[in-house]
Every structure is written in structure tokens, then in C-alpha cells.
Amino acid sequence: MAISPQKHYFNENYVDYELQTSEPKLEFYLNLLRKWVPPGRAIFELGVGKGHFFQKAFSQYDCEGCDINEFGLEVARSKVPDAKLFWGSYECIPTDRVPYAVVAWDVLEHIPELDKALSVIYSRLEAGGFLIAIVPVYDGPLGWLVEYLDRDPTHVFKLSRREWIEKLKSHHFQLVETGAVIRKLIMSRWYLHLTRPRFLLRRIGSAYYFVAQKG
Numbered sequence: 001m002a003i004s005p006q007k008h009y010f011n012e013n014y015v016d017y018e019l020q021t022s023e024p025k026l027e028f029y030l031n032l033l034r035k036w037v038p039p040g041r042a043i044f045e046l047g048v049g050k051g052h053f054f055q056k057a058f059s060q061y062d063c064e065g066c067d068i069n070e071f072g073l074e075v076a077r078s079k080v081p082d083a084k085l086f087w088g089s090y091e092c093i094p095t096d097r098v099p100y101a102v103v104a105w106d107v108l109e110h111i112p113e114l115d116k117a118l119s120v121i122y123s124r125l126e127a128g129g130f131l132i133a134i135v136p137v138y139d140g141p142l143g144w145l146v147e148y149l150d151r152d153p154t155h156v157f158k159l160s161r162r163e164w165i166e167k168l169k170s171h172h173f174q175l176v177e178t179g180a181v182i183r184k185l186i187m188s189r190w191y192l193h194l195t196r197p198r199f200l201l202r203r204i205g206s207a208y209y210f211v212a213q214k215g
Contacts, residue, residue: 006071010050013152021052022191025183029105029134030056036130036176036211037061041100044093046121047107048085051076057103058083064099066092090117093124100126104133106207109157118171125214131173134181134209137161146206161208173212180205 010017037043045065048054050072054065058080066086067073077085086092089111093102102121111117121131138147139160147158168175180201182194
């Protein structure tokens with residue numbers, strides 16, 4: 001049986017997807033969300049992947065989400081069959097049920113029309129709401145290695161920390177928290193997800209996370 005293009009994407013670029021979606025990583029994301037967004041509020045996950053984070057957040061928040069990968073979306077729906085999960089991208093963010101937060105874990109760098117996406121996210125957030133996201137960055141001491149190892153052809157934006165900050169500010173977001181992470185799959189057996197010490201990782205981390213508020 002032929003493998004669907006959507007499933008092939010995971011097999012080709014993220015064969016160790018389950019290892020890379022580790023519990024420490026998911027807990028870090030969930031704690032970051034809880035820090036800024038009270039449980040029970042409406043959130044929208046942009047790019048749910050296979051639904052690992054969405055499943056955790058669904059038990060604590062009023063969640064909706066989307067993804068453009070039909071295979072991943074099917075897996076996510078099997079995890080949370082009662083959830084509203086849509087095929088598509090940022091255009092799926094609702095206007096009738098305005099989210100208090102949009103979360104995007106390693107998603108924004110995939111969106112060709114990034115400026116339009118950020119404008120839509122800003123316009124559809126509740127006043128005072130948040131965009132909480134993480135993106136790969138290529139400006140650290142080992143940025144050249146990060147870029148060399150990055151084989152995902154759908155990474156259309158390979159920006160520095162400063163470029164992400166400037167882009168968010170150009171869309172009227174106010175940054176209220178930023179930080180960096182070192183993450184690495186070791187020998188296809190262990191996944192390193194290092195978030196401290198924050199002062200050191202801020203400059204050398206291979207991924208950059210931020211909490212951006214609608215001003």
C-alpha cells in the first residue's frame with residue numbers, strides 16, 4: 001500500500017517524532033501556557049501535528065486547533081475525538097469564538113505568508129491575549145550546524161532571534177517573555193530538551209520561545 005504524502009512527510013523529516021515529542025518538552029510548553037493563560041480560557045493551537053500537546057491542553061482549556069497535514073490531523077482526532085480540529089492554517093482561527101491565546105510550537109517558520117499570518121493572529125486574539133510560540137533559530141554559535149542538520153524543506157523562514165523580535169513588533173505585539181532551548185536527539189534514543197540556565201541559553205539555544213501579547 002502506498003504511503004500518503006502527508007504520512008511520508010513525517011517519515012521523511014521526523015522519523016523520531018515520538019521521541020522528539022518528549023514529556024519534558026510537552027510539560028515545558030504546558031507550564032508556559034499556564035503561566036500566562038488561566039485554565040478554562042479559549043485557546044487555539046496552530047499546527048497540532050499528531051495532537052500530543054493538544055491532548056494535554058484539552059483537559060485544562062477550551063481548545064480548538066488546526067493542521068494542514070491530513071495524516072497528523074487524523075491521529076490528533078483519534079486522541080481527542082470530541083475536539084474541534086480543522087484542516088487548514090491560520091485562516092481557521094475563529095472569529096466567533098475569539099481565543100485568548102494562540103499557541104504555535106515549531107509552526108510559524110513553515111508559513112510562507114508569515115506577515116499575513118501574524119496579522120490574522122493579532123486581529124483574532126482577544127484584547128490582551130497572547131501568541132505563545134517556539135521557532136528554530138540559526139544565529140547561535142552552532143547556528144551553521146543547526147542549519148546543516150535542518151533537512152525539513154518546509155522551513156521557509158530561517159530567522160535570527162532579532163529578526164523574530166522585529167517581525168513581532170512590526171505587527172504590534174508586545175513581548176512579555178522570551179527564552180531559548182537546546183534540543184537534540186542523541187543516538188536516536190534520547191531527546192535532550194534543555195531550558196536552563198536561561199541567561200546562557202538566551203544566546204546559544206537552537207530554538208527561541210516567546211510570549212507576545214496583543215497590545
